[in-house]
Amino acid sequence: MHSVKKVFLLGFISISSIVYGQDPLKGWHLKDATSDSFHGISINKTYDFLKGRKSKPVIVAVIDSGVDTTNEDLKNILWRNPKEIPGNGKDEDGNGYVDDVYGWNFLGGKDGRNVKTESAEATRIYHRYKSKFDNKTLDMASLSGDDKEEYELWKQASKIVIGKPEEQMELMFLEMAYKAVKKHEKVLRDEMKKDTFTVADLEKFTAATPAAQRAKLGYINFIKLTGIDSEDTNTTVFKELEEYIEEKKRAQDAKEKAPENYRAEIVKDNYKNINDRFYGNSDVMGPSPMHGTHVAGIIGAQRDNGIGADGVAQNVKVMMIRAVPDGDEYDKDIALAIKYAVDNGAKVINMSFGKGLSPEKNWVDDAVRYAELKDVLIIHAAGNDGENTDTTGNFPNPELKVLHRKASNFITVGASSDPKVSGDYVADFSNYGKSTVDVFAPGVKIYSTLPGKSTYGFLKGTSMASPVVAGVAAVIRSYFPDLSASQVKYVIEKSAIVDSALKVTRPGTKETVPFNELSTSGGLINALAAVKIATTLQPDKKEIKKEILPKPTFKNLPVKK
Template sequence: MHRRKRNILFILLIACCNGLFAQSSLKGWHLRDLKKDGFYGVSIDEAYQFMQGRKSTPLIVAVIDSGVDTAHEDLKNILWHNTREIPGNGIDDDHNGYIDDVYGWNFLGNKNGRNLKKTSDEKTRVYHRFKSKFAGKAIVEDSLTPGDRYAYDIWKKAAKEMNVSTDEQVELMFVEVTMKALKKHDKVLREEMGVEEYTLQELEKFQPATQAGKQAKLGYLTCCKLMTLEGDEKNTAILSDLDEYVSGKKESMEARDVAPPDYREQVVKDNYYDISDQFYGNNDVMGPNPLHGTHVSGIIAAERNNNTGIDGVADNVKIMMIRAIPDGDEYDKDVALAIKYAVDNGAKVINMSFGKALSPEKQWVDEAIRYAENKDVLIVHAAGNESEDVDQKDNFPNPDLQTFHNHANNFITVGASSDPQIGDGGIIADFSNYGHNNVDIFAPGVKIYSTLPGKSSYGFLRGTSMAAPVVTGIAAMIREYFPELSATQVKYAIQQSAFGCDSTIKIVKPGTKDKVSLTELCQTGGFVNAYRALEIASKLAPEDRKKTPAPVPAAPKPVMLRNNKLN
């Protein structure tokens, strides 16, 4: 799944490049202004200066993610509270089917408080789901029912992806060698430093007393530089993530022959193939690994002007956390129900920093997106981190609503941009997916500083997962200050805010050495800008439809939601 916290695979294969600026100078670069500060940021100060004197309306933003640290100093005051629920009384006070959903809901748990942390990828689930039906069989495709034909098509795709390439085997071997070396060095360093946990910054300042310690320090830092890890990365987190990556990769490679455990069945215990079985889970929105969701939430709306930590993009937002994204690929059912929960509980913008290459229950997600569209809710989705052209390669969820044979107008797909002064100097993140037709706009997604789990923890992460919440924050600002505008108009203002880069700066297509124009990589051919978006929004009126894309005629409202008919 492309929301992975570090995207270890491509990080390990990228050479280390020290940017022109120190770590501290890059904190918040994504909020800065090109003309004033020299960074390709979103001009947030200029945006707030433009809105000075205008009142805002409180807005709910839903974050569908891994979980959030509800006690974080920079988030605790901006978290949504369901005022219709009495916390901890074990009663569904608001009669919405979810007991004690104070901060949101967790679709990855059970009523006994257990939580699903890890799951397999979608290709593995699809492959084994239909293996007995199609593997080794002489399939006459023209004789299949529409449902079986769809199942067969996605099974063939999954089966193809289950093949392990030589490159993947070499990559895994490289990671294992790196991990073994790090663990060896870490043992020496912990003994010599007299601590169990340390950051890269602390290690760089440490002066070992022994030759073994000096060698361990050099070896450890060299490995970390090859992985482009940040100065505030802790040894425990680095080694834990590498362990998790290696075990997951090995399990994935072995999965063609042996189906992995059904972790969902062991923990959640819902009837997954029955969408009407929707009142499962629990109210633990933090979950076992809230790093990703905490970082995303901080980008959107970390409390502004409190002289603490960081400033989020939006200033009058309450974050509703919906936990639906495990370590591994998300489930379509959880995503569909998470969207519906967000809409039904008042969210006007939904951030979705996740994605995958297969969507067997796409009709459920399509119906949820259409449900949000009918309720005038904007969805912002990360384009993905595989350096792929999503015009050519599937990336789900997406606004192509196959169930309704049309395109959702309330859906924005965001790629990740960078800055010439960061990393390898590229203006577009080398890992970002792109697509002239299917990516709407780019937003900062490299070296983004935001909240991390822990009362006062902060750090850098990168990914389109970080770019999407930048756009979500801007969308929230527009809806705060111009609540009369529709989701379609908000999308229009964001798209029209796009600005290109200096013509002298070369744009390298992610994953290649080809140099292309920015217009080849996304619809708008540019980067989002908060000031320009708000300026455009200020000139729109509710009845002004000429400046906005014509809405798709409403189809009959679907029953939310229908059961999947795949066998």
């Protein structure tokens, strides 16, 4: 049943709870290990240290699923395009994006519709090249370089799509278990006379009938066996479980049937042409803004209003770019989202998403390189598969394929925790990598904004760890605006708190390892230590070498009018 556990513990987003009252873990990620006994980022001490220094506003772009602009804790920190008049259907600033007041939506159509659900990238690749490679006798020596690359990509996708024979059986058992526990839940709702409950509520409940006793035992055992968070409510459990079962059914169908092309129906761009880039619409919220709203709040939820949650950065404007559907994102959208962020003044870009295959990696690499040349820092989530990304794919990444080097403006973030939060210093779902993950930051039970005027809650994932780092990067760029993106990266990684004696459970295993073996820095991000190092640096006057790309993609085309 590991696959069931994976959707709840290893998915990019998992709802722990939505709370309106007090909770001792609210904002633990901002606290200090010495004074607060939580291994957070010491942000309050950071601001105490920075008192008397002037700061400049910093724009942070959030490339995500969408952001709810009505949340009371976000409305004052949202970036607004100063040159654009909202709702008049005109492109005042001439950038090719009409009414891009808060940002842009690369998953929308000009008619206002939006792509909500998308297929896995492996499925798209498998069916794209199936007719070319399936059941064909190939002479590898005669294949061109591009054909060989496509074939290798198709083989990787085929392995994922075809999967293992036992997956069909696992799905069948999962559906049977779901039906059984759903019956238990109905009995419990009737007996407890409440529609929403957690395992903690159940443990306090005294079952008065044999049916209720069986239902209580069956429900609790199901939660424990599947590894679902015991703090999740029954409504959350079944919502996500239903979505997971549907996802697995689609994966089974994908072996024979190509996925629906919602993009062609709604977005209507020429996907094969990176320079066909003026598509989408201005709806930055979209149909599923939960993830992006939470990420935005972690970075910059208003700190001085006494309500909701506190973000990391206090002099920040969040630019919203919708490019991540329910499913795998498209490389073209991510590349153009990065370029949009850079062209509109972002100094930090947060990317809390990822996938295992990237067929148009050269487009994304060009965008990362474009950001590097424009001195923009990119922060990316390491992923939530409990795997070593030194040996497994995690895209986007800083490896600039054509240039055979790493980008100097890219930080990959794993998720840390605290023993009082989850029993360990590292999140059991987090990806890691001595060569590919740069630093760890809090990513378990993180409290932030949710869709709605005054809604807040806890989520977990490297998706939550990445914006913690993005927030710290924004603080540094705000108070030390002359430092380059590569210097901010250096500061964040150099200042990471390293304890060579600290042992943790390697994610995805039961093996105990030194925590400093899980990333390049070997430590936990700490804002106070970072700003102290920042005070010692002089601005970097060196110019980034302007390499010539063999296949340039972002051409200086005239803007569409």
